[in-house]
Amino acid sequence: DSGVTQTPKHLITATGQRVTLRCSPRSGDLSVYWYQQSLDQGLQFLIHYYNGEERAKGNILERFSAQQFPDLHSELNLSSLELGDSALYFCASTPQGGFSAEAFFGQGTRLTVV
């Protein structure tokens, strides 16, 4: 158990809909990272939040947004969903916002868009 909790584990929704994925980092960790893993691909960095503030953006679509709340949990919002958005979405946490090497990952949310 990494200590990072993601909900829900599975989500099936229709094209055009909007969903929210939730991540609770390890206790005390201030940074949350979101990654997307499409079929047979590596994890692609989406966005990084540190202590409530956005720190970096990666390959995140404009239809996607995220935030980190005062209690440090984070939500990834995906809207106007397309079939190609079907993927595993992972969040990871680290203690600080800077360079702290290994990140701890949640179990992921498997999103299926039909």
Next chain:
Amino acid sequence: DQQVKQNSPSLSVQEGRISILNCDYTNSMFDYFLWYKKYPAEGPTFLISISSIKDKNEDGRFTVFLNKSAKHLSLHIVPSQPGDSAVYFCAASEETSGSRLTFGEGTQLTVNP
């Protein structure tokens, strides 16, 4: 632009033998490299890492080698065990990017009893 590449999608070895997983990178700014292991229906789990100032790091049965001039790293598992069967991801980071990781595509390792 795939900055971290794992060219072997799969690897099969016999229990007790050595498993060697390879990874190449193109970004010379990467200064920290990690290996993660992933079982089905679970998130990636950190395995071992190496800083760019080193060329080898060992942790039990796992050793990571870094060849900076070739921009190549490898993970050696000796001896391999059936429980090592998983997908292994190579990842890299730059100090200036915090703990943001750039991942390879992964290699499925199967250790046969």
